[in-house]
Every structure is written in structure tokens, then in C-alpha cells.
Amino acid sequence: MGIFPDFGAVGGGADLRDIVGALLMYVLVFAVLMILICAVTWAITSSSGNYQSALRARAGVFVAVGAAALAGAGVAWMNFLIGVGQQL
Template identity: 85%
Template structure:
């Protein structure tokens, strides 16, 4: 029996790539803004001796860096999966 899925019947890979790319671009822009704000807050709080705010700004900086890394990896992963799906 030759039963295979009809992958040509599922369309919209180009639209999916555009939508996800646009959403992840916004995530990257907001992550970079959060990195800048947290880094400045961390520097000011550390220099003024406010250690609690310094720790919170440092945690926010690490979260923003993690979000930027995950968003960048998400674009790469989606492009890989769409490429593999077109080769099947």
C-alpha cells in the first residue's frame, strides 16, 4: 500500500513564516528595550547603593536576555521546520 500524506494540500507556509517572523521581531525589539532599561537601572542602583533595586534590575536583565535568545532561536527553529516540511 502506498499511503502518504498530501503535504501539498496544506498551504500557507509563506504566510505563517511572515506572521511568526513579525511577532518574533516585536519580541526582539521589546527584549532589547528591556535590556537597555534594566542595564541602566542596574548601573544607577548599584552606584547609589540601592542593592535591592540592583538585584531586581539584574534579574530583569537576565530575563530579557533569555527572551531575546529564545525569540532568536524560535525564528531559526521555525525556518528549519518549514524547510524540512517542504522536503518531505
């Protein structure tokens, strides 16, 4: 007796994959823009002696790098799970 999940039973699976991919692309674009803005702000405020703003800009860079890393890892994880699901 062979009982396997029916992956074709979910309607709009390809549309869902496209939507998730588009959302992750937007996250990566905004994370890169945030890295650029915060890095420039960090450099300017550090050189002008405004250390409180430099600390906030540095935190912004770290948060943006973390968001980009998580979004990239999310894409890799999703592709891995889709590949595993197709082999079952």
C-alpha cells in the first residue's frame, strides 16, 4: 500500500512560489539600500565626532546585514525544501 502526499493538490502552488520569491527580492533590495544609507551615515557621523548617531548607524548596518542574510538563507532553505518535496 503506497500512501504519499499529493503535492499537486494545492491550487496556485506556482503562484505562491512566485509571490514568496518577489517578496524576498524586495527584502534584499531594501536591505542593500539600508546598508548603503547606514554605512554612509556611519562614516559621516564618525568623522564629524557625533558618536551617538554613529552608534545608531552602525546598529542599522548590522540589522540590515542580518536581514539580508536571513532573506538569502530563506531562499536557499525554501529551494532545498521544494527539492526534497519533489523527491518524495
